[in-house]
Amino acid sequence: MAPSTSSSVTLNINGEKHTLSVDHRTTLLDALRERLDLTGTKKGCDHGQCGACTVLVDGRRTVSCLQLAVASDEREITTVEGLADGDRLHPVQQAFLDLDGFQCGYCTPGQICSAIAVIEEHAAGWPSAVTEDVRPEAGPPPLTPEEIRERMSGNLCRCSAYVQIVQAVARAADENRTETEETAA
Amino acid sequence: MREFDYRRADDVSGAVALLDADPDARYLGGGTNLVDLMKNGVERPARLVDVRGLPLDRIEPADGGGLRIGATVTNSDLAAHPGIRGDYPALAQAVLAGASGQLRNMATVGGNLLQRTRCGYFTDVTKPCNKRAPGSGCPALEGEHHNHAILGASDHCVAVHPSDMGVALTAFDAVVAYETADGPGELPLADFYLPVGDTPHRETALPPGALITHVTLPPAPVAARSRYRKVRERASYAFAIGSVAAALDIGGGVVRQSRLAFGAVASRPWRAHAAERVLNGAPATAEYFAAAADAELAAARPLPDNGYKVTLMRNLVVAVLSELAEETAR
Numbered sequence: 163m164a165p166s167t168s169s170s171v172t173l174n175i176n177g178e179k180h181t182l183s184v185d186h187r188t189t190l191l192d193a194l195r196e197r198l199d200l201t202g203t204k205k206g207c208d209h210g211q212c213g214a215c216t217v218l219v220d221g222r223r224t225v226s227c228l229q230l231a232v233a234s235d236e237r238e239i240t241t242v243e244g245l246a247d248g249d250r251l252h253p254v255q256q257a258f259l260d261l262d263g264f265q266c267g268y269c270t271p272g273q274i275c276s277a278i279a280v281i282e283e284h285a286a287g288w289p290s291a292v293t294e295d296v297r298p299e300a301g302p303p304p305l306t307p308e309e310i311r312e313r314m315s316g317n318l319c320r321c322s323a324y325v326q327i328v329q330a331v332a333r334a335a336d337e338n339r340t341e342t343e344e345t346a347a
Numbered sequence: 348m349r350e351f352d353y354r355r356a357d358d359v360s361g362a363v364a365l366l367d368a369d370p371d372a373r374y375l376g377g378g379t380n381l382v383d384l385m386k387n388g389v390e391r392p393a394r395l396v397d398v399r400g401l402p403l404d405r406i407e408p409a410d411g412g413g414l415r416i417g418a419t420v421t422n423s424d425l426a427a428h429p430g431i432r433g434d435y436p437a438l439a440q441a442v443l444a445g446a447s448g449q450l451r452n453m454a455t456v457g458g459n460l461l462q463r464t465r466c467g468y469f470t471d472v473t474k475p476c477n478k479r480a481p482g483s484g485c486p487a488l489e490g491e492h493h494n495h496a497i498l499g500a501s502d503h504c505v506a507v508h509p510s511d512m513g514v515a516l517t518a519f520d521a522v523v524a525y526e527t528a529d530g531p532g533e534l535p536l537a538d539f540y541l542p543v544g545d546t547p548h549r550e551t552a553l554p555p556g557a558l559i560t561h562v563t564l565p566p567a568p569v570a571a572r573s574r575y576r577k578v579r580e581r582a583s584y585a586f587a588i589g590s591v592a593a594a595l596d597i598g599g600g601v602v603r604q605s606r607l608a609f610g611a612v613a614s615r616p617w618r619a620h621a622a623e624r625v626l627n628g629a630p631a632t633a634e635y636f637a638a639a640a641d642a643e644l645a646a647a648r649p650l651p652d653n654g655y656k657v658t659l660m661r662n663l664v665v666a667v668l669s670e671l672a673e674e675t676a677r
Binding site: 163165166167169185186187189208209210213216222223224225228229230232233235276279280283286287288289290291293296297298299311312313314315316317 | 348350351352353354355375378379382383385386393394395397399423426427429432433436439440443444446447448449450452453582583584
């Protein structure tokens with residue numbers, strides 16, 4: 163096969179398939195924003211340091227500025243545009259609104275995608291850098307404000323809405339837990 | 348960014364062949380370091396061989412005990428694995444101390460070992476750098492070097508290796524397995540990184556074109572009581588200015604066995620053998636912990652602006668070993 167500098171890829175975004183030809187240098191972030199008009203995902207540093215471009219790839223939070231579009235072929239991608247159920251906001255979106263988890267809003271789509279993953283990672287029993295005892299027998303750590311701050315540390319907010327962001331993530335996690343318990347009961 | 352060819356490898360031999368065919372090719376794992384370096388112009392590959400789809404994403408029991416970690420296992424999956432958290436807790440802690448949740452989901456074990464230094468001169472192509480452009484000089488020696496090496500460096504390069512994971516893997520005698528066009532091979536992590544000397548651009552002993560396939564952790568009962576502590580300039584999501592992976596086995600108040608490795612002090616994760624020699628057989632007290640740190644740091648050659656690291660590492664070693672001793676006493 164002769165070398166080529168572009169490829170056709172199929173991106174499954176928010177449940178909809180998009181097939182497009184991309185220059186291999188295109189990041190997933192630029193494909194979303196510049197090619198597919200999905201501008202909810204924001205470009206901050208473009209070097210994986212700020213978290214503004216966070217999306218979910220196969221359910222896992224990912225900085226889309228360091229993910230090549232060509233390497234995202236056939237992957238399931240969820241952006242902030244795909245979170246609400248019609249007019250009903252995702253519980254994490256609603257919590258950010260209710261508790262003022264932002265000022266300018268630029269980092270917010272990344273914060274929200276990251277928070278959704280944080281709640282899932284915690285529910286799956288993943289420890290964090292502030293978890294005192296990581297051994298499995300210690301059990302999952304409670305999702306304290308300290309745990310939330312550590313787990314959300316990949317998302318910077320220059321308005322420094324951190325206090326309300328932590329509150330919003332805590333409330334959404336509580337609601338998620340209650341809902342899970344009610345479903346189980 | 349230079350234009351490049353992209354290939355997705357289906358199997359290990361295919362990946363090695365695709366790389367072998369082009370001297371300007373690079374393996375692509377999570378891309379968290381490589382893609383960034385391509386944006387900066389530090390890396391200019393003509394081809395990327397994507398290895399994320401290879402069947403190297405599992406953590407399995409190793410022959411003879413221990414664990415065999417596939418090279419494309421993500422940092423997140425490594426840190427969440429019950430066997431790692433239970434038997435090698437310092438490794439889980441080290442991984443969790445690095446980067447962010449997003450980056451840990453993308454980054455791979457093989458890529459972690461091969462990531463490049465974050466020295467600001469290395470990542471800025473407008474500056475001289477012996478590691479990036481051999482023979483061009485090292486501005487860090489007289490420039491910005493507050494987070495540079497105090498151990499094992501040379502007049503040619505004083506950059507530090509940024510990995511947290513590698514520090515714990517070094518403490519636990521991990522072995523790197525790789526594949527080449529000429530067949531497979533193995534390198535203990537102790538021999539994986541080359542001395543800096545006058546060739547800082549040559550970083551590892553991997554043969555050209557080699558693909559890391561696994562990292563094996565030998566059985567190490569001492570690792571069950573282990574810790575990783577990292578000091579950085581903010582509370583989270585920053586590279587270390589000093590870190591320690593330590594394990595202690597204490598019986599009757601005496602150290603029976605110890606493991607100690609340092610991060611962010613050298614061009615590679617630094618195994619503290621001199622300190623371990625002092626510790627083994629010594630009383631498990633702060634006095635001996637400090638003597639052990641001093642034995643290792645006697646070789647330190649700090650620069651004008653990073654002498655604080657000697658004190659920092661001494662205090663960090665005493666603190667971590669004291670915590671482990673207290674944990675044993677409980």
